[in-house]
Amino acid sequence: MATAGDDERTEELETLQSIYPELVLDEPFAAYVELLVAPTTPLSITFEPAQEVHKVAYLPPLRLEIDLPIEYPAEAPPNVKLSASPSWLPSETVDKLVKEAHSLWEEYSGGQMLFAYVSYLQEAAGTTFGLSELTLPDSLKDELLQYSKHMKRELFDKETFDCEVCLEPKKGSVCYRMERCNHVFCVQCLQDYLNNCIAEGDVNNVKCMSTDCGKLMPNGKKKERLLSPKELLQIPLSLQAVERYAKIKRKKKIEADPTIIYCPRSWCQGAMRTDKYPKIQDVREMDDSDSDAEEAVETILEEQQAPSGPEKRRVGTSGMDRLAVCEDCTLAFCKVCLASWHGDFVRCEPRDKNQLTEEDQASLNYIMRNTSPCPTCSVPCQKSFGCNHMTCFQCKSHFCYLCGAWLPPENPYGHFGNPKNKGCYNRLMDMVEGDMANGEAQFGGARGAEQIADFWEQEAMRIQNELNAQDS
Amino acid sequence: MSAGAKKRIMKEYGECMAETPAGMKINFDEQNMTKWEVLMDGPDGSVYAGGHFKLEIIFPNEYPFKPPVVSFRTKIYHPNVSNDDKGSMCLGLLRPDEWKPPNKVVAVLRLIQSLMVEPNIDDAIEPSIANEYKENRKEFEKNAKDWVKRYAK
Numbered sequence: 001m002a003t004a005g006d007d008e009r010t011e012e013l014e015t016l017q018s019i020y021p022e023l024v025l026d027e028p029f030a031a032y033v034e035l036l037v038a039p040t041t042p043l044s045i046t047f048e049p050a051q052e053v054h055k056v057a058y059l060p061p062l063r064l065e066i067d068l069p070i071e072y073p074a075e076a077p078p079n080v081k082l083s084a085s086p087s088w089l090p091s092e093t094v095d096k097l098v099k100e101a102h103s104l105w106e107e108y109s110g111g112q113m114l115f116a117y118v119s120y121l122q123e124a125a126g127t128t129f130g131l132s133e134l135t136l137p138d139s140l141k142d143e144l145l146q147y148s149k150h151m152k153r154e155l156f157d158k159e160t161f162d163c164e165v166c167l168e169p170k171k172g173s174v175c176y177r178m179e180r181c182n183h184v185f186c187v188q189c190l191q192d193y194l195n196n197c198i199a200e201g202d203v204n205n206v207k208c209m210s211t212d213c214g215k216l217m218p219n220g221k222k223k224e225r226l227l228s229p230k231e232l233l234q235i236p237l238s239l240q241a242v243e244r245y246a247k248i249k250r251k252k253k254i255e256a257d258p259t260i261i262y263c264p265r266s267w268c269q270g271a272m273r274t275d276k277y278p279k280i281q282d283v284r285e286m287d288d289s290d291s292d293a294e295e296a297v298e299t300i301l302e303e304q305q306a307p308s309g310p311e312k313r314r315v316g317t318s319g320m321d322r323l324a325v326c327e328d329c330t331l332a333f334c335k336v337c338l339a340s341w342h343g344d345f346v347r348c349e350p351r352d353k354n355q356l357t358e359e360d361q362a363s364l365n366y367i368m369r370n371t372s373p374c375p376t377c378s379v380p381c382q383k384s385f386g387c388n389h390m391t392c393f394q395c396k397s398h399f400c401y402l403c404g405a406w407l408p409p410e411n412p413y414g415h416f417g418n419p420k421n422k423g424c425y426n427r428l429m430d431m432v433e434g435d436m437a438n439g440e441a442q443f444g445g446a447r448g449a450e451q452i453a454d455f456w457e458q459e460a461m462r463i464q465n466e467l468n469a470q471d472s
Numbered sequence: 473m474s475a476g477a478k479k480r481i482m483k484e485y486g487e488c489m490a491e492t493p494a495g496m497k498i499n500f501d502e503q504n505m506t507k508w509e510v511l512m513d514g515p516d517g518s519v520y521a522g523g524h525f526k527l528e529i530i531f532p533n534e535y536p537f538k539p540p541v542v543s544f545r546t547k548i549y550h551p552n553v554s555n556d557d558k559g560s561m562c563l564g565l566l567r568p569d570e571w572k573p574p575n576k577v578v579a580v581l582r583l584i585q586s587l588m589v590e591p592n593i594d595d596a597i598e599p600s601i602a603n604e605y606k607e608n609r610k611e612f613e614k615n616a617k618d619w620v621k622r623y624a625k
Contacts, residue, residue, distance in 0.1 A: 164573070164574035165480070165536060165573045165574055166476055166479065166480055167480060167483045167484075168479075188476070189476070189573070192474070192476065192537065193537045193573055196534055196537050197537075204569075205569075209572055209573045209574060210572065210574060211572045211574050211575060213572075
């Protein structure tokens with residue numbers, strides 16, 4: 001009987017081992033090897049029952065166990081066993097691959113065929129053994145994805161890259177591959193660059209450093225995108241830097257938005273609360289790279305250009321339009337007059353008259369002409385009928401409808417009986433039928449000043465019209 | 473300036489020495505490597521042919537994350553070079569928002585050479601010279617050649 005040492009089978013296995021050092025000889029005529037399964041195009045796997053589809057670049061290796069019977073190679077084919085752990089390979093595929101060993105043995109008509117078989121398997125692994133897609137139970141998902149990620153990293157770590165920034169060759173283990181564009185830089189250069197951008201507040205440059213990523217597309221736009229906070233943490237950048245980045249990025253967007261009003265408290269100046277720019281909760285969860293600051297500005301500009309002429313009041317919006325709440329100090333304030341919130345029915349002096357809609361302006365003019373403000377709470381009051389001693393409907397202050405003076409509650413009528421109060425003396429019952437009934441009544445105080453200004457404005461226009469008529 | 477930045481400048485200098493772009497000479501002072509002096513010949517066939525132009529390249533501390541600053545130390549009549557004693561340039565690659573860290577000084581020097589052959593009118597720093605280039609090419613060429621004779625010989 002032949003001993004292991006000079007057996008043809010031993011010789012073949014040893015030759016095979018010198019070609020594949022990973023091959024393990026465990027018994028005299030048996031061996032096993034694990035073959036990498038890295039298809040040229042990632043395999044798409046659907047996980048049941050959630051129907052989640054993932055592209056998997058590396059699959060757990062195919063384990064090939066070879067056992068050579070004494071009749072091998074002349075009289076019998078090798079016994080081969082194929083498996084993968086976890087078992088992701090369909091049994092039909094396994095059977096097909098096992099059969100191939102038999103056909104190869106026949107093809108080699110009893111010659112040594114192990115090398116040919118291993119190369120065949122390796123080649124087939126490049127196309128995932130002819131599988132174009134796979135459906136597997138959810139229970140395998142985590143393990144498979146984990147494995148693929150781990151392999152990717154392991155192979156990447158072993159590679160060498162020329163960092164285009166420091167111009168040095170670097171091991172993959174100190175490099176980072178950009179998620180979106182796959183450019184590789186050394187971590188040191190990436191950190192230096194990105195930290196510098198963030199420190200200077202130059203967040204619009206927090207993107208891939210490659211010159212390819214800055215190229216103009218045929219449509220005139222640049223294809224580069226800002227990096228997501230999540231990716232920055234993977235590079236890794238410090239949590240502190242990434243938080244600063246997210247904060248500045250959000251702030252820039254808010255500042256570019258003309259509809260945002262800021263808190264009137266000088267020590268706060270926070271932006272008003274809005275759903276458009278949610279407050280930052282946890283940067284570790286922020287993987288939005290598409291919220292490019294430049295894009296945001298563009299869309300805002302488009303919105304601005306659209307409506308020219310008087311703004312239309314949106315249908316169905318409540319009078320609460322003026323209410324804003326500061327996102328930092330929670331102060332409730334009025335968007336129009338920037339005073340702390342005065343309720344819906346109070347007139348307020350607008351910051352900028354041009355920002356009012358035509359309708360709002362008209363009602364404001366009406367309010368100015370036909371109401372007198374309460375001296376205590378400024379709520380506009382209109383007398384419907386009766387005397388000129390008023391009680392504010394809101395704060396119960398007593399005041400004079402004619403001049404807006406505050407009146408003592410114990411003797412409100414004295415104001416009208418005192419000759420010193422020239423404008424109001426003996427005029428308690430003027431306009432007894434209510435405001436609007438006749439436009440001739442003379443007012444004092446703020447309303448009177450308004451009236452006089454109105455008068456002179458109209459007078460000036462009348463004179464101008466007369467002059468124009470003369471000229472022509 | 474960081475050690476990384478110095479290393480990178482040294483590397484770029486090494487590359488320039490190994491393969492100096494035609495028509496240029498680079499003076500480099502090891503004591504002050506952040507300032508390069510480049511002597512550039514006016515490219516053949518351009519209005520600047522026959523002239524020798526001294527350029528200064530200053531590397532910022534944040535190099536290569538920020539672009540180098542380039543200026544003509546020899547006066548030149550050119551739409552893309554400021555017509556004052558600074559002779560500064562700011563276009564294309566040299567603009568902070570267009571600069572990318574993998575860009576190199578050689579690329580900048582090549583850009584300048586190509587601008588001497590054909591100015592970039594849309595990005596002119598001197599509108600009057602650009603206008604002359606567009607409207608009255610003869611006058612422009614005369615002026616440019618005049619300046620070469622006066623300053624760049």
